[in-house]
Amino acid sequence: MSLEAIRYRRGSLQILNQLLLPQQSLYEEIGSVEDGWRAIRTMKVRGAPAIAIVGCLSLAVELHTKGNAEQTVGSLEKFVADSLRYLESARPTAVNMARAAQELGHFVHQEAKREGSTAESLQESVISWAEAMLDKDLKDNRSIGEHGARHLLQHIGKDKVTIITHCNTGSLATAGYGTALGVIRSLHAMGRLEKVYCTETRPYNQGARLTAYELKYEEIPACLITDSMVAALMKQLVGAAVIVGADRVVANGDTANKIGTYQLAIAAKYHGIPFYVAAPSTSCDLTLEHGGKIIIEERPSEEVTHINGVQVAAPGIDVWNPAFDVTPHELITGGIITEFGVFAPAELKAGLTQAAKKV
Numbered sequence: 001m002s003l004e005a006i007r008y009r010r011g012s013l014q015i016l017n018q019l020l021l022p023q024q025s026l027y028e029e030i031g032s033v034e035d036g037w038r039a040i041r042t043m044k045v046r047g048a049p050a051i052a053i054v055g056c057l058s059l060a061v062e063l064h065t066k067g068n069a070e071q072t073v074g075s076l077e078k079f080v081a082d083s084l085r086y087l088e089s090a091r092p093t094a095v096n097m098a099r100a101a102q103e104l105g106h107f108v109h110q111e112a113k114r115e116g117s118t119a120e121s122l123q124e125s126v127i128s129w130a131e132a133m134l135d136k137d138l139k140d141n142r143s144i145g146e147h148g149a150r151h152l153l154q155h156i157g158k159d160k161v162t163i164i165t166h167c168n169t170g171s172l173a174t175a176g177y178g179t180a181l182g183v184i185r186s187l188h189a190m191g192r193l194e195k196v197y198c199t200e201t202r203p204y205n206q207g208a209r210l211t212a213y214e215l216k217y218e219e220i221p222a223c224l225i226t227d228s229m230v231a232a233l234m235k236q237l238v239g240a241a242v243i244v245g246a247d248r249v250v251a252n253g254d255t256a257n258k259i260g261t262y263q264l265a266i267a268a269k270y271h272g273i274p275f276y277v278a279a280p281s282t283s284c285d286l287t288l289e290h291g292g293k294i295i296i297e298e299r300p301s302e303e304v305t306h307i308n309g310v311q312v313a314a315p316g317i318d319v320w321n322p323a324f325d326v327t328p329h330e331l332i333t334g335g336i337i338t339e340f341g342v343f344a345p346a347e348l349k350a351g352l353t354q355a356a357k358k359v
């Protein structure tokens with residue numbers, strides 16, 4: 001059984017406070033949109049898919065507990081639209097929350113116009129829409145795992161493959177199973193994984209604190225390295241691939257992901273190691289033509305100057321703390337692994353457009 005970032009039943013949403021891992025495993029109640037926004041902004045919950053799921057479920061819980069006695073269809077539609085816009089503002093780079101806000105907002109607008117729609121029926125529709133995200137994300141991740149494992153084994157040409165991964169893309173970043181970590185889980189289940197090297201991923205340490213925790217929890221063969229060790233490791237690896245997650249993959253395949261991903265891709269290119277991005281279509285944004293248009297979140301300097309509240313940097317030093325960088329599509333040499341299959345960056349837009357027509 002994997003770790004659970006999100007625990008939900010109708011009327012109750014709990015998140016695992018990831019700021020406390022791995023020392024403490026503490027679930028916290030999310031009872032409102034405000035609670036959801038704050039949990040996302042402070043990164044108690046993080047990961048592109050998990051952000052959207054917790055955001056939408058925080059709305060579902062508030063609607064369920066607040067009830068709709070004083071609501072009209074119009075006032076409820078406005079409350080939902082305002083709440084979704086607010087949730088989007090918590091973290092700008094990952095597209096999942098913005099996509100969910102756009103799709104749920106459109107769904108509610110259509111439902112509100114439907115003959116016989118009432119505040120009660122509209123509320124039920126919103127809650128059910130949000131709840132469906134959990135199962136869909138888990139299903140997408142298992143599909144990503146299968147497509148990715150199959151593609152790697154066909155192209156790496158080794159009995160077992162070695163993976164380098166960055167940040168955390170597992171059950172702690174999604175509804176479960178994970179994206180890049182989902183491919184790793186699938187390879188391990190098939191007995192075809194040699195070892196995973198996970199980078200610590202400064203400054204939030206998603207790798208050291210979260211990915212290492214997930215891999216040890218499931219006894220998947222893993223080794224923790226610092227971000228600065230990657231090129232030296234690549235020099236000595238055979239039969240390896242890099243697989244990372246994504247916060248926003250745009251139309252030409254340029255990908256925003258955790259800071260440090262870009263230099264990982266440069267090192268992989270230099271060493272001839274295939275570089276993959278694993279992402280559900282919910283993390284893809286075909287409205288942006290290239291990565292130069294992606295907004296990169298900058299976070300508080302304390303995340304760099306302090307570790308667990310202890311100052312490690314010289315007091316008063318200036319800090320630059322972008323949470324993400326953009327890897328150009330030409331460095332994504334292995335492909336983009338989605339729930340619909342593995343696409344070369346140049347094939348992504350057409351592939352996802354075609355797949356969406358069949359859904």
Ligand SMILES: CSC[C@H]1O[C@H](OP(=O)(O)O)[C@H](O)[C@@H]1O
Binds near residue numbers: 046166167206245
């Ligand atoms: C499947 S999670 C995708 C993505 O989200 C993480 O960022 P953060 O921890 O700041 O939310 C990281 O970039 C992962 O690759």
